[in-house]
Amino acid sequence: TDLDHIRNFSIVAHIDHGKSTLADRLIQSTNTVADRDMKEQLLDSMDIERERGITIKANTVRIDYTAQNGETYVLNLIDTPGHVDFAYEVSRSMRAVEGSLLVVDSTQGVEAQTLANVYQAIEADHEIVPVLNKIDLPASDCDRVAEQIEDVIGIDATDAIQVSAKSGIGIEDTLEAIVHRLPAPTGDRDAPLKAMLVDSWYDAYLGVVVLVRIMDGVLKKGQRIKMMQTNAVYPVDRVGVFRPAMTTVDELGPGEIGFITASIKQVRDTKVGDTITTEKKGTDTPLPGFKPSVPVVFCGLFPVDSAEFEDLRDAIEKLALNDASFSYEMETSAALGFGFRCGFLGLLHLEVIRDRIEREYDIDLITTAPSVIYNIYMKDGSMIELHNPADMPDPSTVDHIEEPRIKATIMVPDEYLGDVLKLCQDRRGIQMDLTYAGTRAMVVYDLPLNEVVFDFYDRLKSVTKGYASFDYQMTGYREDNLVKMQVLVNDEPVDALSTMVHRDRAEMRGRAMCEKLKELIPRHMFKIPIQAAIGGKVIARETLSALRKDVTAKCYGGDATRKKKLLEKQKAGKKKMRQFGKVDIPQEAFISALKMD
Ligand code: GTP
Numbered sequence: 001t002d003l004d005h006i007r008n009f010s011i012v013a014h015i016d017h018g019k020s021t022l023a024d025r026l027i028q029s030t031n032t033v034a035d036r037d038m039k040e041q042l043l044d045s046m047d048i049e050r051e052r053g054i055t056i057k058a059n060t061v062r063i064d065y066t067a068q069n070g071e072t073y074v075l076n077l078i079d080t081p082g083h084v085d086f087a088y089e090v091s092r093s094m095r096a097v098e099g100s101l102l103v104v105d106s107t108q109g110v111e112a113q114t115l116a117n118v119y120q121a122i123e124a125d126h127e128i129v130p131v132l133n134k135i136d137l138p139a140s141d142c143d144r145v146a147e148q149i150e151d152v153i154g155i156d157a158t159d160a161i162q163v164s165a166k167s168g169i170g171i172e173d174t175l176e177a178i179v180h181r182l183p184a185p186t187g188d189r190d191a192p193l194k195a196m197l198v199d200s201w202y203d204a205y206l207g208v209v210v211l212v213r214i215m216d217g218v219l220k221k222g223q224r225i226k227m228m229q230t231n232a233v234y235p236v237d238r239v240g241v242f243r244p245a246m247t248t249v250d251e252l253g254p255g256e257i258g259f260i261t262a263s264i265k266q267v268r269d270t271k272v273g274d275t276i277t278t279e280k281k282g283t284d285t286p287l288p289g290f291k292p293s294v295p296v297v298f299c300g301l302f303p304v305d306s307a308e309f310e311d312l313r314d315a316i317e318k319l320a321l322n323d324a325s326f327s328y329e330m331e332t333s334a335a336l337g338f339g340f341r342c343g344f345l346g347l348l349h350l351e352v353i354r355d356r357i358e359r360e361y362d363i364d365l366i367t368t369a370p371s372v373i374y375n376i377y378m379k380d381g382s383m384i385e386l387h388n389p390a391d392m393p394d395p396s397t398v399d400h401i402e403e404p405r406i407k408a409t410i411m412v413p414d415e416y417l418g419d420v421l422k423l424c425q426d427r428r429g430i431q432m433d434l435t436y437a438g439t440r441a442m443v444v445y446d447l448p449l450n451e452v453v454f455d456f457y458d459r460l461k462s463v464t465k466g467y468a469s470f471d472y473q474m475t476g477y478r479e480d481n482l483v484k485m486q487v488l489v490n491d492e493p494v495d496a497l498s499t500m501v502h503r504d505r506a507e508m509r510g511r512a513m514c515e516k517l518k519e520l521i522p523r524h525m526f527k528i529p530i531q532a533a534i535g536g537k538v539i540a541r542e543t544l545s546a547l548r549k550d551v552t553a554k555c556y557g558g559d560a561t562r563k564k565k566l567l568e569k570q571k572a573g574k575k576k577m578r579q580f581g582k583v584d585i586p587q588e589a590f591i592s593a594l595k596m597d
């Protein structure tokens with residue numbers, strides 16, 4: 001296809017504003033999938049998903065559209081991951097296209113993810129077409145939302161398209177706008193191959209599938225291609241496009257978006273954002289701005305039943321095969337035995353992986369407190385990246401500590417603003433901006449990532465009854481007065497409960513943690529001191545009193561069958577418990593103790 005007849009675009013929207021519904025409509029109305037096949041096709045892929053237990057990632061589609069001017073255009077829609085954890089992936093897919101449809105629910109207005117995603121589109125120099133969706137609903141107010149788009153985002157919304165993705169109104173207008181308002185791609189067919197690796201995933205039938213956008217040159221079957229970051233060379237097995245079913249084609253030229261397979265073994269051999277060229281006579285100028293997506297939140301995953309360690313290893317290796325942004329290494333903890341220290345792009349990413357291990361692989365896990373990466377500057381001038389508070393060096397050898405900060409954008413109805421400000425303030429936030437758009441306030445805070453990784457989303461949701469939207473980006477590192485707080489149960493340090501805290505908040509956190517543990521740990525036959533300490537200094541203390549002698553005597557004395565039953569019961573209970581010295585700690589204690597109320 002010649003460049004003039006190609007349009008590449010993405011759809012940016014806040015969750016639930018109708019991105020998927022609109023995409024389906026665009027596909028349907030251009031007969032990319034014949035109406036009667038639409039259902040079948042969807043069912044087909046679902047069956048495969050069910051059978052194989054894999055997630056099919058059909059996130060790109062090529063649409064042929066014959067416009068009102070009688071010419072036929074190729075429209076490539078790239079779907080972008082909606083969640084903030086995948087910001088880097090979003091920004092790469094944005095760089096693979098020239099324009100965006102900005103979908104805003106006309107009954108709701110601009111939300112935090114609308115902003116975050118549209119800023120990414122603006123940064124990628126996109127032409128942006130505002131689309132006001134859900135105009136079929138009585139609460140739709142296009143004038144107000146168009147004005148809000150102009151005020152808050154600062155783009156012209158006078159020609160915003162009014163759409164109901166549900167009932168099909170405005171779909172033709174949207175397609176015409178894509179053709180006439182978005183620019184065609186540029187590129188040189190005769191130049192050396194330069195293609196962007198936009199995404200990759202593991203397919204049960206095809207192996208690793210790589211989504212590519214051709215900038216210059218031509219990509220064909222049989223070519224030997226080189227990944228410029230890793231220098232790995234592969235022969236191309238297959239070249240194709242998504243209609244939306246995978247369909248092979250002879251070649252992909254400049255401006256085109258499609259996939260290749262090339263007997264690549266694992267997804268981690270492909271780096272999102274990398275430049276693909278030919279092994280011989282390739283380009284020597286890679287696409288600008290490559291950065292690997294790096295994990296920012298770390299936690300330990302341990303099997304509750306230590307006999308399941310090998311199963312856990314197996315599960316983690318399988319999951320990592322299809323998720324290059326997830327890192328892991330073996331970890332041993334005095335308290336928890338063998339497990340893995342894992343790195344994630346963010347909290348949601350952590351939760352997804354943890355849930356999949358528990359559900360798909362049926363392994364009960366102990367998850368230790370999520371932690372961020374601290375930069376520890378030593379007195380000898382060296383710097384250590386601390387991924388696990390348990391590894392904190394002796395404080396007397398440390399000069400200073402830096403922690404990662406984020407810029408958080410929160411949009412919230414007026415009446416909850418006070419609670420949101422208090423929450424951010426409590427989490428050591430620094431207010432940077434506060435503006436209004438109608439009855440919604442937009443606040444921007446500079447916050448330590450550490451204060452957000454545990455339960456910030458949950459707290460925000462509960463104080464605003466679910467009406468707030470939230471988005472963040474990492475901004476950099478800053479020094480602060482941080483210390484490692486240890487928890488001692490019966491005078492034994494429990495490494496899995498070690499955390500980094502701000503000095504000013506240590507007493508409060510320590511006290512809260514000891515109080516919680518006192519409730520969570522069952523009473524034993526002896527008195528158990530529970531303490532929080534910094535260095536050698538105890539800053540908080542609770543005591544769990546002992547079970548009364550006569551009660552235990554009754555339990556353990558008496559007839560043998562009763563004793564046996566009791567032991568069996570205990571054994572079953574043990575599975576969910578971990579022993580620390582002489583004390584059994586239930587696994588909920590690890591998570592609960594670290595929650596802040
Ligand atoms: P995620 O996939 O969760 O990110 O959301 P999304 O932005 O893709 O939204 P989706 O298309 O799933 O739509 C969210 C809800 O809004 C669904 O229940 C849709 O049926 C509904 N919806 C989408 N478009 C319209 C519309 O034009 N009118 C009405 N009344 N409902 C719509």
